[in-house]
Amino acid sequence: MAGVSIHDLTIQYTQGDYVVRPIDNLSVTCEDGELVLLLGPSGSGKTTLLSCLAGILTPAAGQIFVGDTEVTALRGRQLADFRRHGVGIIFQAFNLIPSLSARQNVAAPLRLAGVSGRVAGARAEELLAMVGLEERMGHLPNAMSGGQQQRVAIARALVHDPPLIVADEPTAHLDYVQVEAILRIVRELARPGRLVVVATHDERFTPLADRVIELVPKARAGDQRAGRVELGPDEMLFVQGSVGDLVYVVEEGEVEVFREGPDGSEHVLRRYGPGDYFGELGALAHLPRAASARSRTAAVLSAYGPQDFRRLQASRHLPAAAPSDGL
Secondary structure, eight states: OOOEEEEEEEEEEEETTEEEEEEEEEEEEEOTTOEEEEEOOTTSSHHHHHHHHTTSSOOSEEEEEETTEEGGGOOHHHHHHIIIIIEEEEOTTOOOOTTSOHHHHHHHHHHHTTOOHHHHHHHHHHHHHHTTOGGGTTOOGGGSOHHHHHHHHHHHHTTTOOSEEEEESTTTTOOHHHHHHHHHHHHHHOBTTBEEEEEOSOGGGGGGOSEEEEOOOOOOGGGSOOEEEEEOTTOEEEOTTOOOOOEEEEEESOEEEEEEOTTSOEEEEEEEOTTOEEOHHHHHHTOOOSSEEEESSSEEEEEEOHHHHHHHHHHHTOOSOOOOTTO
């Protein structure tokens, strides 16, 4: 069985002098034979999660099981064997070798695994026929359309008949004519004995999917109502990565905005006093908070929805933008 189980998964990496945590404490189960979509804005962790499923990246915490195999516990040769036989990867940019024909590109993983040229070639031809490229087996990638190259990449991902296929934006570089064939092929890949996980922005996949996982940061409970906000000293207002739709104006006290460094230290970006505002970029552009905010002293804030904040800007002649570090 090729089901996937994810338990309390946290993915974290360092970007310059701060920490990014696109996925925090994710738990989900996907059944054998399903086509699963990972949806979310850029930066939500879709590609990173695929890399963890494929055993390419190690999460900061949590467990991933593919069938009975705990991928997050594999090391050394066991991990290499899983990457080779347990998962097939379909890349956004195809990643074909320009000097090799379609047949040779598909056969390459088998040849690297020690399979004879005759057997590898026969398997490559079988898979290329399955994706409708019987007439293009001898062509180089630059003599093929984007859709044809993606079909070669799909065939290559299937050479070891893995129980898990992961695809990163497989329709990103294709026009609407080419997309139709790829949608059909990807749908047909998901069947008993094989689970397919696709990271995509392409909503045309949605009606075809058995399960949709939205990797969208969740808003904190306190970040949903406009009005008066009262904070005690050192009280958190919101955390980095959360989503909120409010802009905050400091009426009394002081609030500081900070990011967590790779070593767990905190870097204060700015402090806001009476008359200052922050949080407008996240609220107006629907972006995750790029930093955390908390009170330094007891503080009183006014929280506004986007439309009310625009009216406030006009009435108070507030500047069009404040340097609030992507909040």
